[in-house]
Structure formats: C-alpha cells, structure tokens
Amino acid sequence: ADAATVFAWFDGALVDAGAMQAGLTTHAMHYGSGVFEGMRAYATESGAAVFRLPEHLERMRRGAEMFGLPFDPALCAEATLATLRANRHADAYIRPLAWFGEGGFGLDVEGHVPHMMVATTATSVHLNGSRARLGVGKWRRNPADSLPPLKLCGSYVNSILAKREAKARGFDEALFTDREGFTVECTGANVFMVKDGRLTAVEHRDALPGITRDTLLQLTGAPSRMVPLAELMDADEVFACGTAAEVAPVAQIEEREFGDNPVTRELAELYGRVVRGREPAWRHWLTDL
Ligand code: PMP
Numbered sequence: 649a650d651a652a653t654v655f656a657w658f659d660g661a662l663v664d665a666g667a668m669q670a671g672l673t674t675h676a677m678h679y680g681s682g683v684f685e686g687m688r689a690y691a692t693e694s695g696a697a698v699f700r701l702p703e704h705l706e707r708m709r710r711g712a713e714m715f716g717l718p719f720d721p722a723l724c725a726e727a728t729l730a731t732l733r734a735n736r737h738a739d740a741y742i743r744p745l746a747w748f749g750e751g752g753f754g755l756d757v758e759g760h761v762p763h764m765m766v767a768t769t770a771t772s773v774h775l776n777g778s779r780a781r782l783g784v785g786k787w788r789r790n791p792a793d794s795l796p797p798l799k800l801c802g803s804y805v806n807s808i809l810a811k812r813e814a815k816a817r818g819f820d821e822a823l824f825t826d827r828e829g830f831t832v833e834c835t836g837a838n839v840f841m842v843k844d845g846r847l848t849a850v851e852h853r854d855a856l857p858g859i860t861r862d863t864l865l866q867l868t869g870a871p872s873r874m875v876p877l878a879e880l881m882d883a884d885e886v887f888a889c890g891t892a893a894e895v896a897p898v899a900q901i902e903e904r905e906f907g908d909n910p911v912t913r914e915l916a917e918l919y920g921r922v923v924r925g926r927e928p929a930w931r932h933w934l935t936d937l
Contacts, residue, residue, distance in 0.1 A: 655734035657727035657766040662734050665767055675748035675760045680802020682747030683711035686891045691738035692925035697934035699923045701725055703859050711798035712746055718762050719746050727766045729937050740768045741892060779899035780888060782834065783819035784877065785810040789832045789854040797856045807835035823901060826854065831875045837890035840864065841875060841883035842911045850875045860889040867918060885909040895919045
C-alpha cells in the first residue's frame with residue numbers, strides 16, 4: 649500500500665479499495681439483499697467528525713433486520729472511523745454496505761455469506777446555489793406496504809427508474825407523488841416547503857425517514873404533515889434535503905418556477921454550521937474521529 653492507496657474496510661480489515669472483489673453468485677447482486685447508508689464527515693475546528701453516526705447506523709440495523717442479515721452497529725461505527733482515518737478524509741461521503749454474498753441462486757438468504765464494507769470518498773465543498781429542477785415522475789415510490797422505506801439495496805431500482813425518467817425529460821431529479829396526489833419525496837432526498845414564511849416538512853408513509861429531515865425538524869420545530877402536490881406548487885419556496893444533498897433549493901417543479909429562496913438559504917447556512925460543529929447546542933450530533 650503506497651501513499652496513493654484508497655482504503656476501504658471489508659469484513660474486518662482495512663484493504664486496498666481497488667482490490668476488493670465480490671463473487672458472481674453474490675445474492676445481493678442478483679436480488680438486492682443488502683442494506684446501505686449514506687453518511688457525511690465534516691471538517692470541524694477540532695478535526696474531522698461524522699454527523700449523526702448512531703442514527704444512520706440504527707436505520708441500517710433496522711434494514712438489516714428485515715432480511716435477517718447480521719449487523720453490528722458498533723463494529724460498523726469502528727469501521728467507519730478507521731476508514732476515514734486511513735484515507736485521511738475530513739470532508740467525506742461515507743458508504744457502509746452490508747449484504748448477503750456467495751451461495752446458491754435460490755431466494756432464501758440462509759447459507760449465504762454475510763459481508764460488510766465501508767468506503768469513503770472525499771467531497772468538495774458544496775457549491776452554494778445549485779438549484780434543482782424537479783420533474784414529477786410517472787413512477788410511484790415503492791409503497792411502504794410492499795417495501796419498507798429503508799435503505800435496502802433493491803429498493804433503489806425504484807429511484808433509478810424515476811431519476812432516469814425525469815432526466816430524460818430534461819430535469820435534474822424526480823419528485824414522487826402518490827396516487828392520491830400527495831407529495832412523497834425525491835429519489836434520494838426529502839422535501840420541505842415554505843409558505844408565507846412558515847416552514848412545513850412533507851410527511852408521507854412511503855418516504856424514507858430522513859436524518860437530515862429530522863435534523864431540520866429539531867432545529868426549527870417546524871410542523872410535519874402530508875402535502876398535496878397542488879399545495880407544494882403553490883408554496884413560496886421548496887427545497888430537498890438529504891445527507892448528500894444537504895439543503896438544496898428547488899428552482900422548478902415541472903412548469904412551475906420558484907423565485908428567490910431566502911428561507912431555504914438561511915436554513916442551508918444553519919445546517920452548514922451545525923454539521924461543522926459551529927453550533928455548540930448541537931455538537932453532540934458529531935462523532936469525532
Ligand atoms: N429519501 C431517500 C429515498 C434517500 O435515499 C435519502 C438519502 N438517504 C433521503 C430521503 C434523505 O435521507 P437522509 O437525510 O437520512 O440522508
């Protein structure tokens with residue numbers, strides 16, 4: 649391993665990420681029987697720290713439980729910190745993945761080898777003001793009574809289809825709505841709106857319980873409720889939020905264009921301070937390396 653080696657944690661050890669391999673009978677590759685997380689580390693004044701690590705790992709644990717996949721959050725936390733340290737990453741995106749590996753071609757997960765990996769990639773400082781244009785997708789979000797809204801690998805085929813469809817029509821991202829016309833979420837982010845200065849979190853049983861969404865709810869005390877698309881279209885501001893997207897202003901939904909987004913900008917700045925440990929009241933959300 650030379651200075652240029654990118655490390656990943658794989659089944660108990662730090663390895664050269666480029667040399668990691670998975671077998672062709674990997675159950676998760678055939679059937680999506682894996683669970684992942686998307687986390688962020690930020691450079692703070694006292695070094696790099698992971699934002700809301702226990703909450704992410706708890707969501708991952710719940711996903712693993714759905715499959716009967718062994719998953720130890722404490723081990724995954726250790727693996728995450730070790731990988732960040734090995735890669736000397738401060739501002740980074742973190743991808744833990746646990747999955748069923750080699751075995752037969754049957755659907756039963758029993759007899760398949762469970763694996764876990766953690767990979768990290770350095771993130772550049774977010775470009776403020778890249779405003780997203782959303783297309784209302786023809787695809788519905790996986791209904792919660794068919795697939796629980798957790799980060800199960802197979803679930804994301806749904807997001808891939810929706811995102812492709814929206815992009816083919818010239819948009820950046822898809823907005824899911826349900827059959828009754830309620831807003832659900834984007835393919836990888838939750839949705840908020842601002843009307844007459846009041847912030848509302850879009851709530852939907854089919855949407856992933858986002859940790860960024862929860863963060864903003866705790867920071868602002870905003871109400872959360874189901875929001876018809878028609879009401880969202882009538883809002884003054886709309887934004888999407890997620891670990892990777894952070895707080896992302898929406899410029900357009902289909903034909904509807906949104907003007908300036910001062911409340912969104914203010915929240916994005918607050919979020920930026922919180923994740924970098926600059927708001928002492930919320931410092932407990934950061935796990936130091
Ligand atoms: N919805 C979906 C479908 C997602 O994949 C994500 C990203 N994890 C989110 C919402 C936002 O969740 P979080 O804030 O926990 O990243």
